[in-house]
Amino acid sequence: MSAIRLVVSDVDGTLVTTDKLLTDRSRAAVARLGAAGIGFSIVSSRPPFGLRMLVAPLRLRLPMGGYNGGSLVMPDLSVLEQRLLSPQAARDALGVLRSFAVDVWVFAGDRWLVEKSDGPYVPREERTIDAPPAVVERLDDHLDAVEKMVGVSDDFERLAACEPAARRTLGSRASIVRSQAYYLDITPAGTDKGLMVTGLAQRLDIPAAAIATIGDMDNDVAMFRRSGFSIAMGNASPQVKGCADAVTLSNDEDGFADAVERLILPRGPAERDGIRD
Numbered sequence: 001m002s003a004i005r006l007v008v009s010d011v012d013g014t015l016v017t018t019d020k021l022l023t024d025r026s027r028a029a030v031a032r033l034g035a036a037g038i039g040f041s042i043v044s045s046r047p048p049f050g051l052r053m054l055v056a057p058l059r060l061r062l063p064m065g066g067y068n069g070g071s072l073v074m075p076d077l078s079v080l081e082q083r084l085l086s087p088q089a090a091r092d093a094l095g096v097l098r099s100f101a102v103d104v105w106v107f108a109g110d111r112w113l114v115e116k117s118d119g120p121y122v123p124r125e126e127r128t129i130d131a132p133p134a135v136v137e138r139l140d141d142h143l144d145a146v147e148k149m150v151g152v153s154d155d156f157e158r159l160a161a162c163e164p165a166a167r168r169t170l171g172s173r174a175s176i177v178r179s180q181a182y183y184l185d186i187t188p189a190g191t192d193k194g195l196m197v198t199g200l201a202q203r204l205d206i207p208a209a210a211i212a213t214i215g216d217m218d219n220d221v222a223m224f225r226r227s228g229f230s231i232a233m234g235n236a237s238p239q240v241k242g243c244a245d246a247v248t249l250s251n252d253e254d255g256f257a258d259a260v261e262r263l264i265l266p267r268g269p270a271e272r273d274g275i276r277d
Contacts, residue, residue, distance in 0.1 A: 002209040002228055003269040007033055008197050009256065010215035010223075011044040011051070012128065012180070014233050017252050020128050022057060029260035030058045036268040039204065041065075043196045045179035045219060047107050047148070048073045050129025063203065067107065067148045068177065068219055069196030070187045081199065082147070083188035089173040090143035093186045096169045100162040102153040102184075105133070108145050115139055120154040121182055151184035159184050177219040185219070194222030201226075212264050214248070214256060216240065229267070231259045 009015050016022050033040050040058070043065035044051060051064060055075045063072050063080055072081040085093070090106075097104045103119040105112060114122060114133040126132055136142060151166070153159045163184055166176050175191040178184055193215075201208055209228035213220070216233035221243045224230035232244035233255050241247050246263050249255035 002207065004038055004212045004229060004264055004267045005210040005269050006039040006041070006201070006204065006206050007212045007214065007260070007264060008041050008043055008200065008223060008227070009213070010193075010217070010220050011042055011046060011054070013216035013235060013251050014214055014220075015042065015054075015251075015256050022054065023254055023257070025254045025257040027057055029257040032265060033260060034059070036265055038264070038268050039206075041200060043069055043193045043223065045148075045183070045185055046129055047071075047110075047112065048077050048079075049110050049131060052077060053130050063200055065193065065196035065200075068175070068179065068185055068187050068191055069193045069199075069223075070147055070191040072196060072199060083191055085143075085146045085149065085174060085186070085188050087144050087146075089170060089189075090146040090149060091140070092169055093149050093166065093174060094139060094143065096166050097149070097151040097162065097184075097186075100151070100153075100158055100165065102151045102155075102159055102162060104139055105150040105152060106139050106142055106146055107148040107150070108142060109147070113139060113142050119152065121152050147187070149186040151186070152182060154182060156181045179217060179219050192222035193219060194224075194226035197223045197226040210269075212267075214259055216251065229263075231263060 030040050041062040041064050045068045048066035048071050060075045070083040112133045113136050117135050175187045211227040212229040213223040213227040214231045216236040224243050230244040231246045232241040234250035248259035
């Protein structure tokens with residue numbers, strides 16, 4: 001295997017704990033990557049503005065991905081690439097989500113839009129991305145520039161049944177994936193975390209074989225497939241673990257730091273081949 005020159009990590013369930021904390025050990029692990037000449041970036045289903053609290057503590061300097069890779073931004077949140085759902089696809093997505101009586105969230109630009117502030121997981125998302133939602137009377141009036149739509153429910157079986165219906169309705173017009181058991185993400189066609197990994201590799205002139213990826217959910221498998229070395233978290237499902245080259249501890253056991261220390265740093269580059277400031 002090629003020496004690892006870049007690490008791309010998922011955030012929730014991977015880089016941070018279940019309580020959304022970035023541990024000292026994980027922060028130190030990212031610093032050790034930099035000292036070894038290994039670049040580091042993140043890609044998440046979160047909106048880009050929901051990643052800003054990680055920029056300073058991790059000293060992020062490379063492009064990073066939001067909306068499952070649908071938006072590529074710099075650490076100052078300036079946009080490099082952006083994908084949007086077509087207005088018709090957004091309307092059709094809204095219709096199918098409503099037909100299953102699940103709550104709907106819309107992310108557009110720097111706004112998170114909801115029709116009710118007391119829905120399931122709204123307080124959790126507000127804590128996660130450190131931003132409140134904007135409550136609107138009708139989401140139907142805000143579908144012209146949608147970057148991500150989310151079906152939300154604490155009835156996991158209902159949301160699981162909604163997923164194939166959304167796929168049938170939207171077909172090739174959107175990408176549909178579960179980012180959590182309670183979130184069904186609908187993003188523009190062709191969007192996935194693997195696309196972000198490939199784009200970042202091209203920007204940095206790093207071959208896929210020299211990239212390591214770390215994640216825990218089904219939406220992370222796409223980036224596993226675009227990297228030379230993939231690591232599943234201990235809290236990942238058996239299916240996700242089966243798609244990875246290695247498995248680390250869970251996110252509540254400092255699994256990210258364990259992966260860096262035990263699996264990545266020993267495969268680091270010669271100093272002349274790494275990414276340096």
